[in-house]
Amino acid sequence: MLLAARNVQKKFDTADGEFHVLRGVDIALDSGETLALTGESGSGKSTLLHLIGGLDVPDQGEIVIDGTDIAALDDNGRAAVRRGVVGVVFQQFNLIPSIRIKDNIAFQARLAGRYDEAWARTLAERLGLVDQLNKYPEQLSGGQQQRVAIARTLAPRPRLVLADEPTGNLDEDTAATVISILLALVDETQAGLLMVTHSTALAGRMARRMHLRVGQIA
Amino acid sequence: MTRVTLSALLSHWWRNPLQLFTLLAGLALATALWSGVQAINAEARASYDAAAATLGEGQFDRLKRRDGAPMTQDTYIALRRAGWLVSPVIEGRVDGVRLLGIEPLTAPGGLAPRAFGTVSALAGFSTGDILVAPDTKLARARLVVDAGIAPDTAISDIGTAQDILGRDGEIDLLVIAADQPILQRPLSEIAPELVRQEASTGADIASLTDSFHLNLTAFGLLSFAVGIFIVHGAIGLAFEQRRGTVRTLRALGVPLRLLVVLMGCELMGLAVFAGIMGVGLGYLIAGMLLPDVAATLRGLYGAEVAGTLQLRPIWWISSMAIALGGTALAASGALWRLSRLPLLAGAQPRALALAAGRGAKVQGVVAATLLLVAGGLALAGGGVVAGFTLLAALLIGAALALPLVLAAVLGWASNRAQGVTTSWFWADTKQQLPGLSLALMALLLAMAANIGVSTMVSSFRLTFVGFLDQRLASELYISAETPEQANLIETFSQRNAEAVLPIQKVEIALAGIPTEIYGNRDHATYRDNWQFLSATDTPWDSMHSGTGILINEQLARRGGIAIGDPLDVATSSLKVVGIFGDYGNPIGQAIIDETLFKTMFPEGSPTRFGVRISPENVDDFVAKMAAEIGVPAANTVNQAGIKAFSLGVFDRTFTVTTALNILTLAVAGFAILMSLLTLTSMRVPQLAPAWAMGMTRRQMGLLELVRTVLLALLTGAVALPLGLALAWVLLAVVNVAAFGWRLPMFLFPLDYLWLGGFALLAAAIAALWPAIRLAKTPPSDLLKVFSNER
Structure with missing residues (x-):
């Protein structure tokens, strides 16, 4: 099992008191498997994704990725997981604005110490970024920037790819193209893909679907 | 991982060269102001050290004639035979250089020049070598250059x-060695005409020059504080702008600790670079100011300071330390916030405002505490250290309070705004405040320093002019070379002028304090022109009746003497009937009646005369005196000349502080420019909605300009009372502690208006470029805010 999350709970302090975002979520994913996570706004989708990505820690429960419970790791340990095991595609792309596209694509792979120039080149070609490599992020359209974000995530060949509404900022056609490429690449690398989305059409292209309602799997 | 992370961090500067420039320039300017002042101080101190090392000035007691005239060699020989270990010194000026003649074999240790390391050097000195400082222009043979000699000084046998x-055969003074034989015949038996001057008498320039340097150091610190605010602002904004990148880096797996360490190293690297630039710039500033500083010290205190600058390790090392320490100080807060930054916190447009809101309470408490400390010290503190602590607490407290005051004013205005545009303007201005607050704090400090220092200087000048009018009431002053000539001058003046006022003095100790005591003639010149800080109802009558004595403020303060106190003078006890201001004089001064003076000090005779005469008759009088009794015009000084000279010396004193003031204000203006430029790029998301709803880009640019000028105006309104408080502390606390006399404080509203105008102009100029940039923001940039593809 690539990912096994059990009884994951998370709450936040708000002005109105504690707000339980996740109330004991279980989730499992194998290598090469794709899973769509859907739900209403505020249902805890993104929070769950952040916990699995090691960006935040659960209040309770365990999240085992490739045999390691990342909920038990310290900050440095979770940073290592983010570098080497998990790749996250953010809705807002989160590219580094001050470096060129080719360096953005190579960035995470270099951090992980697994930079493969040929693979990075292949990703750029497959994602239609070859002509954009020497540009800066601000010079690209939103769709192009999202492709760069995908290339950056896949460059170190992560075991698990997490995508947080990756097409939320894109028009329908561009979104369809980007998702097709992402699915193809995930399939080739045999990574697991967990995607948070509002789109029913997009969710329909995943192998499995889970629906989150008020912090619990429906 | 380290390399790739560092390259990502550094790439920010390459893509934002303006930010890099402002950060480097802010730090360099801060260092420059500090190092410039330190360079001047270090140079002056080195000169004093050289003077002290070569001349033993201030280290040894001295014997001089009471009347100030030279003594003969017989007196010296008599004292040596009586067991007194004294060494003769003669002093004069040749080609504008101070020439000191010493006797190397009897000179006490520490007095002889360092060059006497070898027998041959001593032999050369004894047979005519003249030791001079490098670059001394003295047209004499056998000059030997010695770097240890004070500037513009020559020493010979x-x-x-x-x-x-x-x-x-003449000797000006005898230096008394520190260790003397146990049994000596008393001085009064051997040479009763001599008076012993303690090592710490008026000949000791150290305390006065220290005061001057204290002022310079205070300004240096103030300037550096302004610079630190700039650096703090630049670093804070740079971190704010990189917040998104930092978040991304962490999300991609860069450990937080590595990020903090790398950003700290990056800033330290930049600080080293900027520090070197700052030290170079400071060297230029010091080079420009040093001739004036040298002239000031020479004119006021008689201290010789070289007019050229050397690159001394002590000040450039200290300047670099300050640059690195200042950056560390400014960066520590930003790095601490970075280490606490939640990984998932986004780069919100109002992040600064939100962060500022969270810190406002803490800032308010710290500001209130500091202002309370300042108030407490103002009421109960005393001494130089307390004065400077009070200054620091007052200035920092006020600076920290400024954003809160401005936010309150803007909130009040926002609540009362009627129109839509006006409401938006006030609300938007309040939102901009956190981003601009550090620059505004810098402006506040700069303006307050300007107001404070200009008030002090102008008060000093006004008091000084009144003091000169009082002290130089006579139209003409004549110096006599011999007692016989003095008699001739007095007789001639009595015949040809309205009045003649002999000026006679001896140096004695009153209440244990070295004092010059004068015997004054009863004349309306004194009664009409002299003003007292405090006095009995009839000070002049009491004094001329032979029962009273007038003393200067320094003597009163140091001796703890008040009106009505008895004071032992020679064999009499006189009542203090008046205390007069005596600005710039380091030692005590007292005045008694002329007749009493002659009784008490029969050996003292007038060496100068003040002559009351119509100003138009001065030239004729001088010509006739030269023709009839042979006193040359060179021995006369007319009042106008003395006043002009005195005021000239005085004005030079403050050239340095004025220059520093202007520089400080310019640096504060630069801080505003830098903050605005940095904020401009962050402003687009906030301005785009207003633009979309019908406001033109030109309007927005104009409002940006108005906003800055308005904030500068509000800052000026806070700076005025702060500056006046600063002036009060300088005049009533620091000056009294450092100089021993208190200056009256005057207000100069016109000067403040000019300063306010200048500050507003600086702010407007600083805001102009960002406003133009804003007005020319391409619509495509504004549209991106609303674009789904952004």
């Missing part, structure tokens, strides 16, 4: 000096 000065 006393015989050589007597020959050069044409004063064969």
